[in-house]
Amino acid sequence: MRLGVNIDHVATLRQARRTFEPSPVFAALIAQQAGAHQITLHLREDRRHIQDEDLRLIKKLIKIPINLEMAPTEEMKNIALEVKPNRVTLVPERREEITTEGGLDVVRLESFLKDYLKEIKLANIEVSLFVEPEEEQIAASKTVGADAVELHTGRYANLWNEHKKEQAREELERLKKASLLAKELGLRVYAGHGLTYHNVADLVRELKDYVEELNVGHSIVSNAVLFGFERAVKEFIERIKEGLL
Known part of the structure; x- marks a missing residue:
C-alpha cells in the first residue's frame, strides 16, 4: 500500500507569517527521500496554504508522482492543464471550512463533471474523485x-479517536x-482524511486487499514539527507496514 504525503500544512505554517519558510517544496523533497510514493497538495481557491509557485516548483523538482487536489472550477482546470500533475483529485471546497469536510457530491454534479473532466482526461492526467463511501457516489464516479x-x-478516524471501537469497525x-x-x-x-499514526494500522488490516494508496x-x-520530516514520513510508512502483516 502506497503512501501519499500531503504537504499542505507545511505551507500553512509558512503562511502564518507570510514568509518563505518552512518551504513545502523542501518538505516534498525530504518526503521523497524518506520513501513517500507520492506528493499530494491542495491548491485552494483562497490560497490559504499552497501557492501556485509551490505547485510549479514541485512539478519541476519532484521525481515521484504528484497528486493535485482541487475544486472543480475553470481556474483550477486551467492550472492543471498547464502544470500537468500525474493526477488531479477533485474535492469539495468551502471558504469557511477549516479543512475538507466531506466527499464531493458526484451524483448532484454528474452532468457538469462529465463535461468538466473531458479536457483533463485528454491531457492524460489521471482523475480521482474524493467521495463518501456510498454506492451511489461510486457508481456516479x-x-x-x-x-x-x-x-x-x-468518519472512521473520528470514531477511532473517540474510542468508539464498535462503530469504527462498522465504518x-x-x-x-x-x-x-x-x-x-x-x-x-485510494483513501484518506484524518488518518494518524494511531488509527492507520487497523484501517490497513481491513482494506489492504482493496485500497492501493493512503494520502496523509x-x-x-x-x-x-517535533521529530523532523524524514523521520515522520518513515515512521508512517512503518505503521502502514504493521497493518500489512
Whole structure:
C-alpha cells in the first residue's frame, strides 16, 4: 500500500507569517527521500496554504508522482492543464471550512463533471474523485469518467479517536464494501482524511486487499514539527507496514 504525503500544512505554517519558510517544496523533497510514493497538495481557491509557485516548483523538482487536489472550477482546470500533475483529485471546497469536510457530491454534479473532466482526461492526467463511501457516489464516479475514487476516511478516524471501537469497525465495513464496488467497476481505490499514526494500522488490516494508496498530511506534518520530516514520513510508512502483516 502506497503512501501519499500531503504537504499542505507545511505551507500553512509558512503562511502564518507570510514568509518563505518552512518551504513545502523542501518538505516534498525530504518526503521523497524518506520513501513517500507520492506528493499530494491542495491548491485552494483562497490560497490559504499552497501557492501556485509551490505547485510549479514541485512539478519541476519532484521525481515521484504528484497528486493535485482541487475544486472543480475553470481556474483550477486551467492550472492543471498547464502544470500537468500525474493526477488531479477533485474535492469539495468551502471558504469557511477549516479543512475538507466531506466527499464531493458526484451524483448532484454528474452532468457538469462529465463535461468538466473531458479536457483533463485528454491531457492524460489521471482523475480521482474524493467521495463518501456510498454506492451511489461510486457508481456516479464511474459514470462521469473518473479513473479512481479516494474514499473519505474522516468518519472512521473520528470514531477511532473517540474510542468508539464498535462503530469504527462498522465504518471500516462500509469502507470495505465501497472499495469492493469501486474495484468491480474498474476504478482504482485510494483513501484518506484524518488518518494518524494511531488509527492507520487497523484501517490497513481491513482494506489492504482493496485500497492501493493512503494520502496523509496533518498527522505527518504535526509529528515533523517535533521529530523532523524524514523521520515522520518513515515512521508512517512503518505503521502502514504493521497493518500489512
